[in-house]
Amino acid sequence: MIVKQSDVAANALLIIPEDADDLFTLRRIIGRGDYAVADTTRVLKQQSDYGRPNKGERVKVRLTIRVDRVELDASVNRLRISGTITQTSNELVSKGMHHALSVQAGDILTVDKGRKWQDMELRLLRRSGDASSSFILVAIDTQEAAVARVTGTHVKIIPNIYSGQHGKRYAAKNASLDSFFSDIAKTVASVLSERDKIIIFGPGETRRKFYNILDKNGLPKERAQVVDGVDVAGEDGIFVFLRSSAMKEAMSASKLATVSAMLDQVMLMVNRGENKYAIGLKDIANAADIKAIESIIFSDTIFKTAEEEDVVRLLNSVEAYGARTFAVDSSTDIGLRVSSLGGMVALLRYAMR
Template identity: 70%
Template structure:
């Protein structure tokens, strides 16, 4: 998440969420009576003399709303903030009327609390602002997949195909492989962020040849690109094999995804050993939170189907206020499915509570 102090107030921050994890962080931060400034679309109806108002025209306006409610949709890919308009840059927009802002990744808003921000709120913003992201390339001579890992979320780009069989690429001077590499490099360049790192893997020597081609374009510094051995699968399947591998934890040790994967491995080891320094499901995690026993908690977006959203937000905020770490994962990923199968929320404890 991009976070900057706002020039409008000492109590305001300008933010741009970059993924679903950031949207949930904002859901936990935005409260009733906060002021939120954003660009939005609103239908403006002109009242004609001796007649009814026309159907109206949808125009872009900037509004400041006093928040009444904020909620995530079922897919957790947008945040809906509802309230009354208190300020606007268009005189045709009536103040005091209700309006809903629909916030997606990439949209910007300014949050003004009208008070000094709490330490836990600042902590959540700053933590979201320093997350490491990675571009993954699973490649062989016939196909390649590119994915971006941001926080605990994975976005896979559809496979890129060379259109050739493997043996045709055995010669060093093959114009077709250069075109293939160029297509992949363009895809990487189109999604890479300023501080993102690139990890290349796959069978054979194609991964190293692509590394040389990518670095040779001089668009991405050599220090930001890494070749990983031991993952001998290319394409989309290769992406998911890598994300389940020990190589992922080593190459992406600074990522949220690696942290969550390691935590789940520790929990499963405790289950096998009969140790009790973990909690699963809302009931057990809530009990552990009351005892301030939680060290780390991870939850899947699938929990929104069964748990009360407001109660979940309060639970997570209380957990974070005592210094524990919280992670959200996408239920469509392998790690998200693991968390969903364990009750949707799992906590690693400082000490056993049962």
């Protein structure tokens, strides 16, 4: 998340969410009565004296709305901010009308609290803004490769790229690996950002051959590494890597590795019969009431069984006394594991029973 001081007002911040985690952070800090400023579109219809209004023209307009409601959509990829228009850059758009801003990753939003920002709110923004590097994963062998981008705890996989190589049992002429490597490099370049690191793995020596030609294909070799211990390529290789000890070592500074280690700790406590954990919204809420929460992991499935506002209130209350919260989704094995445990798991400061 990119956060800067805005010139709209003394207490206004310009915010650019970069992924789904950032959108949920905004969901937690924007409240009723705040002011949100963003560029949007409205359909303006011309009304004639004796006829029906025409279909209208969609125009771009900058609106300031006083927030009445904030909610995530079902896929947690879009934030909807509803409220009353208080300022507009187009005189044809009337003040006092109701409007809903739709915010996605990459959109620019200005938020004015009309007061000094609370420490907890700034801490949430700072944590999103100081997020560790994202990672580009390349699972490769001589026949196929998959590329994935890991941001926070979210994984986006690009479909397999095939080399055209045949197995040793076939006498047909094989396609050039140079062309295969070039296609993979172009795919990596299309999703690579300035702070991303590249991790290459897979069976055999193909992974090292691809690493050796990174600079020839315009990719930063100094930000890449080859990882051993994952002998599967393609999309399956991506998922195997994300469940492996190699991931925790290669991505030790990442949010995904942190959450994976925390979840393993919970499972170990369960097996040992220790009670420094809580599972499910009800038990975690009880632990939060006595400030026993150390950290919480929750998945997007929690919103299917609990009210969004209740979840947000709980997470903000534990953040206020120093606990950490981590959102995961079903794009990873970790997200699926958390979902199977009721959508929310917590590590406790001390045993409750």
